[in-house]
Amino acid sequence: MQSQIKRKLSPVSFTQVSIEDTFWSSRMEINRKKTIPHEYKQCKDTGRIDAFLLNWKPGMEPKPHYFWDSDVAKWVEAASYSLVDKHDPEVEKLLDEVIEKIAGAQQEDGYLNIYFTVVEPENRWKNLAHWHELYCAGHLMEAAVAHYDATGKRTLLDVMCKYADYIDSVFGLGKRDGAPGHEEIELALVKLYHTTGEERYLKLSQFFLDQRGQKPSYFVKELNQIEPGLGDRFNPEYCQDHLPVREQSEVVGHAVRAMYLYCGMADVANETGDKGLLDACERLWENVCLKRMYVTGGIGPSRSNEGFTGDYDLPNLTAYAETCAAIGLVFWNHRMLQFKGDSRFADVMERALYNGAISGVSLDGTKFFYVNPLESRGNHHRQDWFGCACCPPNIARLIASIGNYIYSESDSDAYIHLYIQSTGKLDIGGNEVILEQETNYPWDGNVKLKVTQKLPVTFGLNLRIPGWVKKYNLLVNGKKLNSNKLMSLGYVRIEREWKSGDTVELIFDMPVEKVHAHPGVKEDAGCVAIQRGPIVFCLEQADNPFPLHNVIIPENAEFTTEFDVNLLGGVSVIKADALLEDESDWDNILYRFESKKRKPIRITAIPYYAWDHREAGEMRVWIRYGK
């Protein structure tokens, strides 16, 4: 089934990557030491873990919710990844206990779902549109694969294969119709297929993709059976059921669902060579990344559908921009990147990663944003946990596996996508090649690489030139290289016989830039955002004690950057002279014909991801701009 559209690159697994990075190592450690235990405790205290014991009886509180399985699954996934980063027998033991409970919940036929076993057993597979049975199954499959990869244990994997086999016995051509209202199982089945080699999992994934957007819609039929008219009132766009997946061009509906769907589409396209799926992904990418994405990589502006609205509709104060959606954008772009090594996907991945995804967790690892607005009046804060707790374990599994996103390999080439101080062990056509990065990215743009292998090997070393770079220098073994002719799809490709000890230096100019949004974006009209390297900055009232809507960044503003090791876990801080329209000559008047007076002020910007860690106050990413 292979074809020319198969991925040219393979991601280097984080198990082959060790990270010792100023930016990420502390985050990974906090994730391991604080976030994962905190989330375990929350799952435990709220009854999510013990719910797998199936002891719930009518009248008991709390009643299991139909998405509880997925919260625990994502915790299992995150904890498993953390074992690779640093093995901890306590965590492994905890995992064994949790997995034993999960396994104990499996029914004889293989079915495994808390809610539809103890609360509404009569409704198994009855409301795929709104309930999350297949979604929960998908997250448990991802957890099983992660646990197996991290520990070699098949305890959860076998359980989930049995469950997958059962699902496969229920759904499919010649069996019953159906698709997950909340996508997830599609990408999970491809992971399970990769781990087990069982092609029926891939086919089931493809089946679920193909069920989407049929006329009449599966979901409409299903809901009309539950209650006449219910399906007719259902908006299929909410779960991307408005068109067959290969015909989709516009990102619609719930943003997390959309991202997980597109991941599944990209995965199946890669496995089956289905160009229609990949073409749809390309079109959808253009719609979301060129028309519907915040500068932070946040997506899905609307609270009402937790998702997409129209082109260029990107309100800042009311931005929904769910943490999970930015994470999903990272997942999807990482997949798209592997097809051709086109850095536009890495640019989006990097944008979401360094801004709208990691903003989702506090610097101490124990508080979370579900919603990531780009403006605040001081009343939006991270919380310990949520009733609907998808985001906390999602950010935990991303951070624990960040090593996945740095390198790719092929028979002939090595790729560096992200500049993170790390050592990656690559397999280039059977040769082990070790790439070592030394860098202080994203705080400066200098990267030193060392290539190590047993014998000289000829391969193409592909170095990403991030989209934000205007000027850079490249030195191979200390000698400057003119890379113009070596650029392809945003990567410099240096093909040579690499010898152990060869070095490459990349020096990216990293000035402070003023970002302008497409004129279609109403809410950013007359404003700029501040960006340096991949980091988007914001103003917080803690540093800027004046109404932020009255701050004007002058066209000729000169920015200074300094790294403050003591602030917010160590961040670059940007300062500039700016102007403030103040109220001093506005006594007792609401409207007047005379212009507002401006006075000089000094402004201080911090990275967006680090906002809301000090006293509550206003925050703005988009700042007025003018002469």
Next chain:
Amino acid sequence: MQSQIKRKLSPVSFTQVSIEDTFWSSRMEINRKKTIPHEYKQCKDTGRIDAFLLNWKPGMEPKPHYFWDSDVAKWVEAASYSLVDKHDPEVEKLLDEVIEKIAGAQQEDGYLNIYFTVVEPENRWKNLAHWHELYCAGHLMEAAVAHYDATGKRTLLDVMCKYADYIDSVFGLGKRDGAPGHEEIELALVKLYHTTGEERYLKLSQFFLDQRGQKPSYFVKELNQIEPGLGDRFNPEYCQDHLPVREQSEVVGHAVRAMYLYCGMADVANETGDKGLLDACERLWENVCLKRMYVTGGIGPSRSNEGFTGDYDLPNLTAYAETCAAIGLVFWNHRMLQFKGDSRFADVMERALYNGAISGVSLDGTKFFYVNPLESRGNHHRQDWFGCACCPPNIARLIASIGNYIYSESDSDAYIHLYIQSTGKLDIGGNEVILEQETNYPWDGNVKLKVTQKLPVTFGLNLRIPGWVKKYNLLVNGKKLNSNKLMSLGYVRIEREWKSGDTVELIFDMPVEKVHAHPGVKEDAGCVAIQRGPIVFCLEQADNPFPLHNVIIPENAEFTTEFDVNLLGGVSVIKADALLEDESDWDNILYRFESKKRKPIRITAIPYYAWDHREAGEMRVWIRYGK
């Protein structure tokens, strides 16, 4: 009970004023010929009028609503006023018929309310907080006074006196507690007192005012009796019940309720010399007019409470700014103006009148805005009618009685508040003085006055210099007068022995002005509104076929004004060279470091009140502004 705080001025009744004005005469004619018949038909077709026949039985549709009486009452008031403007026997006959139905609905004890007679008779006076019994009574009283004034007939007046007597027998000191959840009866009882001389109506009005904001709150007690806890969940701010009226300083809650309350407070203050009431009005005025009023005179930004939020919170797109609230602001400022003749009240009255009030009715008189936003994306349009139809008859009664707002008189002085071509018959200390205005205001700033009376009379002629005026000339009998020393509270006072035929010329410079909002108004940051004379302008996409958020008015913009007799019933149109940030060099990019390019464009602004009469499209009052 009189004291020094009694009104210095008395408004000259519209019965003493004949209007022949470019701006208002056609509006009054359309109001008489189109709006009033249209509203009669709507009241008739929806069952509101025949509901007074009390034929409704359970199960019948439509079921009378508890505010229906007030819609018909305001129609009776408007139709009565229109008779003064131009007597029409058909209208008088229609009024007689409607009043006969109203009168027929009166119960033996004097009670008169459709809903609580036929739908829930058991709940009479049981839920004053939310239902509108006293509010409906108030509007019927206003209607009765208007009908009596216009026709000399006591048919409705006697009915309403009987009802008022009954209400007075129920509520009051030593009788039962209570106050209207929706204020209105307070001001109506003062009107009834004036017409009948019955002081108990004034005392009842005062009683209702004094019931407000008691601890414990009357409404809280009442609602807790209906359902335990219901009162405790009630937010007394919604109906200005948070504090005793004399202690109020902040405008809160439902905007129309607030305006009607403040009218009642000003009326009772005038009658009783109650300085505490007037001082509260002054404080409330400062809060609303200096911190919470749109440039159009709209008030009450929030849909959720149909009312007020916080200082400087004036969103444009989501502005509620109910037509009735702007009308209420006119009513209240007209009352406040009479105390001292302070033109700041006339300025607000004029602002609301020429902008946010008359925007509520279409130029053809048959469509209405309930909500008056200052920005539209093309989906907000006037409607024929509303289920809750307070606004249409409210604007009708205002336009029909516009003559009320032009002149005031006292023993020694004449006042001209509004420049409207008209003839006013004033009584200055027993002398009949006729003032004739010749003007094209608000389209230009030239006003010619002629004074006529039988014998020379010495009095002070007070001419308002509107707040928008920067420069003007004043000529008396053709001779320029230096008026600097004659200015007091925004009026030029010319005291002399006026002879018949004396003339005064006022020449106000009327350039196009850029309005800046107080820096506290977030939503207007970086923007200006366009105003000329009292008229606030807006851009509509019909004239400006480009995204309005990308239009920039340059600091040095030169505006031209021309009157287009064929456009929108005849309006001044303002044009200027401006700049547009366009999308022409934004292919396939959402964010970039390069500034947006600007191209010159020509913009055309029309009066705000006249928007939404052509093809649907964007509209903006506040336009970006810069170098």
